[in-house]
Amino acid sequence: MTYQRDDFLKEYIRMMTNMVILSLLICISLVFWIISITASTYYGTLRPISPWRWLFSIVFPLLISSQGYKKKSLDHSGALGGLVVGFILTVANFSFFTSLLMFFVTSSKLTKWRKGAKKQIDSEYKEGGQRNWVQVFCNGGVPTELALLYMIENGPGEIPIDFSKHYTASWMCLSLLGALACCAGDTWASEIGTVLSKSEPRLITTWEKVPIGTNGGITVIGLISSLLGGTVVGVAYFITQQIFVSDLDISAPQWPVIMFGAAAGLLGSIVDSYLGATMQYSGFDKRIGMVVNHQTKDSEHISGKPILDNNAVNLFSSVVIALLLPGIAWGFWPRG
Secondary structure, X not given: OHHHHHHHHHHHHHHHHHHHHHHHHHHHHHHHHHHHHHHHHHHOOXXXXXXXXXXXXXXXXXXXXXXXXXXXXXXXXXXXXXXXXXXXXXXXXXXXXXXXXHHHHHHXXXXXXXXXXXXOOXXXXXXXXXXXXXXXXXXXXXXXXXXXXXXXXXXXXXXXXXXXXXXXXXXXXXXXHHHHHHHHHHHHHHHHHHHXXXXXXXXXXXOOEOOOOOOOEEOHHHHHHHHHHHHHHHHHHHHHHHHHOOOHHHXXXXXXXXXXXXXXXXXXXXXXXXXXXXXXXXXXXXXXXXXXXXXXOOEEEEEOOOOOOHHHHHHHHHHHHHHHXXXXXXXXXXXX
């Protein structure tokens, strides 16, 4: 009886927590709406948040987070974190939302793909690949901050990437795209390369062969996968622009967003691998016959120092790509 009472109490607390957070999210979204309308009326420049955008920004992230929790792609804290990230990105720009959605859906599917093989090579493999709030914000924190800055600068809505007409907005959009494509590229490389590659990975810093699962190990298939992962995010962004942006005919071409999404995926994977090889510990544990990310009494050092964990590496990689991609794109983007 005591165990049943404790379980009931935990479920009740969890339900009440969900209700409080959902209520707060609705209140925050209403505040965004009121501030947007007030600023638009006073300054006559910012576009107000429409009731439909506000409703969409609540309902769809809620449905996706709930589905992710049900499918065990997210744990409880990860679902709540994803709800916040999804809401902010959706309010800001539908292109941000679809890019995030494509990253989340493909990453979740790939994490569960051939899980039996991954259990044999990953000492920290979790059933379903459940992501917690730390992982959600390490992957989505940079895009969330950029989405907030985008709304402060331009208000909510879709704007074409055009450096000659929307210089600051174009930088923010490409930074956000770069951060998401970087995370997608790294995930695709890890989930596909470790399973499909026929050859042993090589450490990116020394080019020596290392065991599968070593941080900083790269393969040809992994690099190709990272390129494809970034491309998929870029395609999602491009298609959404074509649907929701009204003045594309007088703006710069938007197709380069696919190419730079692919570049961000590949570069992000390379930066992630370099940080993993130098600042993340990898050792081979002879007792379990797998690579481990922390020192044990039976582990033999392979590479890296125990400075960062995998979440921190992902965060730093997304920051680097978010800073680099707009500058690279500015030099090559066609002028409208």
